[in-house]
Amino acid sequence: MKKFYFLLAFFCSILLHSQERYFINSDTRLYTSANTSNFLGYFKYGAQVQLLSENLNGWYKVQADNLTEGYVPGKFISKSLNASDIKTTDPENPIIFGGDNYHGSNHLFVLAAGLKARSLPDKNSKIREILFTGDPVTIDYLPKNEDEWVNISGSFDPEYARFTLRKFVGKRPDMKVLLKDFDNLNVENIADRKTISERIVELAWNSDKTTLLPAYQRYYEVIKQLNDPKLLADTELNMAIARGLMKSKKAEEIFAFTKKAEFSLKGTKTRSLYLSQTELVKIFGKPTKKANVSDECGIYLSDLFYYYPDLEVSVDEKKNQAEIVKVFINENNKLIINANSILDNSISEKAFIEKYGTYIEASLKSPHKYSIVMEDSQFRLEFKDGKLFSVEIFFYC
Template sequence: MVIQAQNHKYINADTRLYNEATTNDGFKGYFKVNARVEVLSTQTSDWVFVKADNDNTGYVQSKYLSVKYNSNQNIVEDSDNPILNGDNYYGGHHLFVTVASLRARGEPNLSGEIRTILTMGEPVRVKYIPVEKDAWVNISDNRYIQRKYLNERPSYDALALSYASIEKSNTNERLKIAERLVELAWNSGYTYLKSAYLVLLDVATDTNNTALIKSTQMYLTLADGLEHPLPSEMVTSFIEDASFKIKGVQINKQMADLNTVIDTYGQPIKMENISDECGVYYSSTFYHYKNMTLSVNPEENLAEIVDIILDENSVFIMNENSIIDHTIIETEFIKLYSKYIRTSIQDLHTYTIFNDYGGYNIVFKNGKIYSVTVFNLC
């Protein structure tokens, strides 16, 4: 056996991670093409001892290892490999989360730091999948979940039938399935969203959960707007002349006189140069104030708003008839603008209004307006 310095290689076709240097002694998991492995040692000319991205170790035939990423589209696939190819939900190799509010951890164990919360029906990147159900899967960026919570995309209709079969007195189970329906609906476009929230409202009403009733009613309004949005040209027209007013100073098209800003707010708390490869900002020089960030060009004496925390000194003027100030609450905002906005379960409480070149992210915290971020598309 030859011990090698640490190096990495790519799997060049569907294959498996074997227990021993033979195909006759069982295997630990499945690889998809371009999975990255760490080479630990070379056993023979035909077999290499490797570590997968979830720290599983085992053997791979050397013919399936390449130094470079494989762009060949004509790859022989393993029909038993459960990892899915790209589809309408995810462009690369993936599987779907099959439970609600799943914690992804920073290490492959239950003691690992919680990195993110995943939702029912959410697609996640998978390049290696272990066979053992309790084993851990690296879903990118060293975020791990257990194998038993990944599978093909769940069926909304099947889950709805499951909910309908639950005894009405079994409120805990009804709530669990209702929450799964809501998450799955969010990850299925907006078609099922209203029906899912109606199911959740049914449970909330039966249990007299006033907080859940209130939030669900808000989301029902949101779901209706998301399912029946206004035409994009109408939304663009609605927002095309948006501006801000800060301490009485009108800022049209997000551009302000830099000297006026400094006279009003003083020198920034922090100045920095950022990387802007796409050129989406007016300048790569950023001025940070307590309640706003500006992209500035001192030579031209101009500053462009990047984001602003709305307070008693600032308002966001979407148009002359639609002015957002620090007093607006989330439920009222949704009632007024649900047909103009887009959002997702990953960014709940952040609502996007698009224009021709980007748009605005309007953020709420604890039911109250928090900030507005201006963004341009790359």
């Protein structure tokens, strides 16, 4: 019941004050009361607040985006932001202002591995996203208390708001420091070695790819101590991915590699990624489903899609044309990149990485999924249970 009232209060608060949202026009702080130096946290220029009172002798009572209430001097509150705003900088404010090489707005970085971002400032609320060490996150208001919640979405909107604890965000982690911390640990301190090595691996994915293999080598030391067969296999695969990414081919080499790619569908080659509607129906028969898809970018041949158990196709019935969008790889279907590079359901994920690792793009956030770029699109390959499961054509908007 207590949780129900909390949620009700949260949404009611949003509704009551949704028309009273204002901006912070300079660095300032959220104070515990008017005319005091005691404060709860830091605002950065551009932060949104909801007014909870009229002007009180030069102060407003406001609500920050993490739902904390306090007071702000009236001179720092505006209905809108302007280029002429005089921004006073608070040297003690930890929030990084504006854009840098990592993020385009006010932000800090994730410090923990596998950080859960939640829909509400409540440890039992829905997990919206898993964040990794070194991920930049939008922060406009930062509580002073490290055990308080911080909104890392830059939005009051309940649909988009994401929360984590203050202690898990800060300045971007330093790889050299993490490596030194790991190397200084007693080899028998497996728990701490695992925690730090996980952070090292995640930060490496958010850094220069040349740091990936050294990161995984340290992590692998710990996994061997744990003697977990699945973790060992996964780590060995990731080390192979790291080796490939460190030696990535140049874009023109990859374009040349994929230039003549085509599918073989039930023994019929598709002549690149296209075929006629007549050929499509001849090979697969009538589709199990037809549907119109939203295509705001105009990237597909047509809004009309044919769905088969084996593939998904964009079809222009008037022009008798079909464009392959996704193929499920099985004993009948395969991707032929060239005469020496045929991807069918017999190729294992490990063998694929070992042979084509220098051609791929990969992400720790999408395990077992890889991209190979073409000039106007890319192949997205998904592996399941160690075997190639599907190939999707992703067209650039």
